[in-house]
Amino acid sequence: MDYQVNEKGYYGDFGGAYIPEMMYPNIEELRKRYLEIMEEPSFKAEFDQLMKDYVGRPSPLYLAKRLSERYGAKIFLKREDLNHTGAHKINNTIGQILLAKRLGKNRIIAETGAGQHGVATATVCALMGLECVVYMGEIDMARQAPNVARMKMMGAEVRPAVSGSKTLKDATNEAMRDWISNPVDTHYIIGSVVGPHPYPDMVARFQSIISAETKKQLLEQTGSENPDIVIACVGGGSNAMGMFYHYLNEEGVRLIAAEAAGKGVDSGESAATSVLGKEGVLHGSRTILMQTDDGQVVEPYSISAGLDYPGIGPQHAFLHKIGRAEYVSITDEEAMQAGLLLTRLEGIIPAIESAHALAQLEKMTFRGNEQVVVCLSGRGDKDLDNYMKYFGF
């Protein structure tokens, strides 16, 4: 079975590039050149060096002993939380900025919801000395003030999106408009495995370093590069795609993706796309998204800002449809408890996003010798306020 994108940019029925005609030249340039650039030895060398010396890779694969005892399985954590800037997003922004330089671009744009992708983008722009404009909904800017401050300190311009609901999808519209007006000098860094082809494939390739390292580390620690089960959380799906990538063809490895059920799948306040979604077009690709009967995108909800997205990337839609990966729903409450549990058992405060993946452990029964890898996509420092309010510390 081929799980990767085909020549036309599709994963089965999903993917493609549903874009305004005026964006065609930008996407076409990227589509024609991304693979050739990513395969250049000088590109690989620069990417590898930055991953090592700037991001701090390889990120450890940590056998969590007390967590393992609790669940009766060998549980390993892939520590993306220890990366520079605190999450997996930097893997992708480094890859894309190196690509942008080779395409001769000197200006970077991005859109951000919670601000995490905006910060990861502003970071690599500072690193490379490129101009950076980040679009962010006006409401999100108020909700995520510390991330706005981080971006500004890095030298980025944060432009408020003031139309519509003043959140992520409005920021996305603004970013696309900007790109259409500045096709020659500007690259648009998308932050997950979403958007028109070739973005989902390109971002998955940059994030695939997560599973490439995991295979090596697991081989060293256990004598086998394959675990029984891999678990990761899904917003758009980039940390999960990176965690699944080199296991897709290892059919014996169970792949589990944890979506945010918010206050419950049927509560009307949820982001459980695979359960509630239908096929349609979102952010330039055909995928599964939460929409009303007349095709309006439903506003998603999750306590974790990073999972608060109304769709999933097209490769996830495909893996879901053919059953290669299992998509499960985790509520706010389950995630928060799992976040507290990891903190108390291992001294690691996870991002609330990552806590959704951890919460799946509570729902499984193990025979005692299974090897499980959980992708710890980010650290919880950004979520301390949320944890404190929730538990009343």
Ligand SMILES: *Cc1c(COP(=O)(O)O)cnc(C)c1O
């Ligand atoms: C952004 C983010 C996510 C969700 O994004 P994906 O593209 O689904 O990986 C998950 N975890 C953390 C820590 C994040 O910052």
